[in-house]
Amino acid sequence: MPARLFLSSGDLIADRRFEFARDLQLKGDLVAAGEIRERLGQREPAIAAFRRAREADPDDRHGASVRLMRLGAENLSEMPKGYVQALFDQYAPRFEAALLGDLNYRAPQLLFKAVLAACLAEKKPAFFRRAIDLGCGTGLAASTFAREVDHFIGIDLSPKMIDQARATGFYETLEVDDMVQALRRKPDASAELILAADAMVYVSDLVPVLGEVKRVLTVGGLVAFTLETHGSEGVVIGEGLRYAHGAEYVRKAVSGAGLKLLSLEEASPRTEDDQPVRGLVVVASRS
Numbered sequence: 001m002p003a004r005l006f007l008s009s010g011d012l013i014a015d016r017r018f019e020f021a022r023d024l025q026l027k028g029d030l031v032a033a034g035e036i037r038e039r040l041g042q043r044e045p046a047i048a049a050f051r052r053a054r055e056a057d058p059d060d061r062h063g064a065s066v067r068l069m070r071l072g073a074e075n076l077s078e079m080p081k082g083y084v085q086a087l088f089d090q091y092a093p094r095f096e097a098a099l100l101g102d103l104n105y106r107a108p109q110l111l112f113k114a115v116l117a118a119c120l121a122e123k124k125p126a127f128f129r130r131a132i133d134l135g136c137g138t139g140l141a142a143s144t145f146a147r148e149v150d151h152f153i154g155i156d157l158s159p160k161m162i163d164q165a166r167a168t169g170f171y172e173t174l175e176v177d178d179m180v181q182a183l184r185r186k187p188d189a190s191a192e193l194i195l196a197a198d199a200m201v202y203v204s205d206l207v208p209v210l211g212e213v214k215r216v217l218t219v220g221g222l223v224a225f226t227l228e229t230h231g232s233e234g235v236v237i238g239e240g241l242r243y244a245h246g247a248e249y250v251r252k253a254v255s256g257a258g259l260k261l262l263s264l265e266e267a268s269p270r271t272e273d274d275q276p277v278r279g280l281v282v283v284a285s286r287s
Helices: 012-027 030-039 043-056 064-070 081-102 107-121 140-144 159-166 179-184 206-216 247-256
Strands: 128-134 149-156 173-176 191-196 217-228 235-237 243-245 260-266 279-285
Touching: 030 043, 030 064, 043 064, 064 235, 081 159, 107 140, 107 217, 107 260, 107 279, 128 179, 140 149, 149 159, 149 179, 159 173, 179 206, 191 206, 206 217, 206 247, 217 243, 243 247, 247 260, 247 279
Parallel strands: 128 149, 128 191, 149 173, 191 217
Antiparallel strands: 217 279, 235 243, 260 279
């Protein structure tokens, strides 16, 4: 085999990263190779590596499509289910320790406070006979609302997250499924509360899920969810490879789904790199 010719860029760190990316690519780790090339500012080689990674894994469990969207190489679309499932299956054993210990995760508490405020404003008791926890994870939201809910249904795409949630005893029923598909199987007007703590950040277009939410909610029922946000319009992929929704987009999505917006407040659901992540807490009702 002829020797590979390598010319130094004059930047020792950049040179080492380039060599590392090339070695990863030769070993078949195309996603890692693409990530390093992206950090080096080599956009086209990064895009090529991510596209080859997706071709090698049609389920896209490493999220090459998400990285291509982030680079602007493809139009914004929904995240591949294989990626979300693999991400949280891998994350499940250390999920709570990482969120609570490292990221100061507070989305369930933000939802609890917002739901209590909405009930007070609507002059109705903060008690719900049946609630659905979308993207339930290990059960942190159900734990927060346990005294206010008689029966909880948990839905998550990750089987290993569902295993963790089952051990809590908070749920009457647990389902491994995409949130829209799971909601479609629910009867009309069958839940008084629907929660999504840090789950909608993996959903680009909120209207389909909110449309199903409206159908499943009882009249006067509430939906409460957290989002990440940004200072512009529409929906983008953030640095954490999660969707960030502009506030005006959220207002239109809630209205477009036929729900009544009760509150939309800025609040940070977690901390990353010692900085609060910009977020929104949304409460809406079925009129």
